[in-house]
Amino acid sequence: MPLVRIDLIEGTSEAYRTKVGEIVYQTLVDVLKVPEHDHFHVITEHPKGGLPFDRNYLGIHRSDACIFFQITLLSGRSVELKQSFYKTLVDRLHEEVKLRKEDAFINLVEVPKENWSFGNGEAQYVTTVS
Amino acid sequence: MPLVRIDLIEGTSEAYRTKVGEIVYQTLVDVLKVPEHDHFHVITEHPKGGLPFDRNYLGIHRSDACIFFQITLLSGRSVELKQSFYKTLVDRLHEEVKLRKEDAFINLVEVPKENWSFGNGEAQYVTTVS
Amino acid sequence: MPLVRIDLIEGTSEAYRTKVGEIVYQTLVDVLKVPEHDHFHVITEHPKGGLPFDRNYLGIHRSDACIFFQITLLSGRSVELKQSFYKTLVDRLHEEVKLRKEDAFINLVEVPKENWSFGNGEAQYVTTVS
Numbered sequence: 392m393p394l395v396r397i398d399l400i401e402g403t404s405e406a407y408r409t410k411v412g413e414i415v416y417q418t419l420v421d422v423l424k425v426p427e428h429d430h431f432h433v434i435t436e437h438p439k440g441g442l443p444f445d446r447n448y449l450g451i452h453r454s455d456a457c458i459f460f461q462i463t464l465l466s467g468r469s470v471e472l473k474q475s476f477y478k479t480l481v482d483r484l485h486e487e488v489k490l491r492k493e494d495a496f497i498n499l500v501e502v503p504k505e506n507w508s509f510g511n512g513e514a515q516y517v518t519t520v521s
Numbered sequence: 522m523p524l525v526r527i528d529l530i531e532g533t534s535e536a537y538r539t540k541v542g543e544i545v546y547q548t549l550v551d552v553l554k555v556p557e558h559d560h561f562h563v564i565t566e567h568p569k570g571g572l573p574f575d576r577n578y579l580g581i582h583r584s585d586a587c588i589f590f591q592i593t594l595l596s597g598r599s600v601e602l603k604q605s606f607y608k609t610l611v612d613r614l615h616e617e618v619k620l621r622k623e624d625a626f627i628n629l630v631e632v633p634k635e636n637w638s639f640g641n642g643e644a645q646y647v648t649t650v651s
Numbered sequence: 652m653p654l655v656r657i658d659l660i661e662g663t664s665e666a667y668r669t670k671v672g673e674i675v676y677q678t679l680v681d682v683l684k685v686p687e688h689d690h691f692h693v694i695t696e697h698p699k700g701g702l703p704f705d706r707n708y709l710g711i712h713r714s715d716a717c718i719f720f721q722i723t724l725l726s727g728r729s730v731e732l733k734q735s736f737y738k739t740l741v742d743r744l745h746e747e748v749k750l751r752k753e754d755a756f757i758n759l760v761e762v763p764k765e766n767w768s769f770g771n772g773e774a775q776y777v778t779t780v781s
Contacts, residue, residue, distance in 0.1 A: 418656030512611030642741030
């Protein structure tokens, strides 16, 4: 159910962006126990002027490679699980696509199960998840 | 008050996208009783690589025509009303623009009335809706 | 912590859009007491057909210059503070970039402190804000 918005400055390859998305998806599955195949992303490149952000907020030194992840998902995960998700996601992005760990900005938005329809006009989580 | 984000793969006509938006607006009015003329949409086309999604999650077979609808609206609608909204929206999209019913992905985000300003720097729903 | 999405019709200058973003940032700091340097924006221009909105909802006469602001931020501000934010933001946009006061549409989405990671895979507000 997560709807993942990935925003970054233009100039990366499609292969890179695809890989970034796959890492997010797999980490959602592995850490937050999102169902397999629950993969819905919007990946948008922006000219540099369209993605202004502070380079040093909280003492974290960000570069032009910084990626914003805004993930709308089913509510209810614990603080500890969210912390584990952030750490694992950033570790994997660093290992697999060499993203600097400073360059991942993540925000979660949580909504209840009746706020999702995956097709056919049904609220699948109301009827299939109790 | 809904702010509707519509994301889809590029290649459709502007007339098609306009019609899709109008159907969403009218269904919000008819089913969720959103006020008439409360119509604020962001419709974005993406290259195919910018809208990756699973083609079979929950056994629903999606095509490249799949449309993501993320609708931020005033909180408080019942589960039943949301279910009716999904069904009516998808039925109408199918009837009026031939969208396959599998190809509508819908997510609602709910916020309270003081989280909206429709212009002039006022929180109109705080002062005009009790 | 706010993640600010700014959507507007294409045709403005980058300097204008940059200034609009700076005004939003400064007003968040001044009125909502967001930390200084907490500045993360996504500014997107759209063809006119990609930003359909009602020109008269609630009797407010909007023009093609209308800007949508969707701001995801830490929950907890009072209604009065949000009202003050809307008013100050719109007053400043009017004074500093001549935006008509009718042409600012604002929506807030609130999330708890554990829903943010500003880099390094940590949930900084869980550990640094109590």
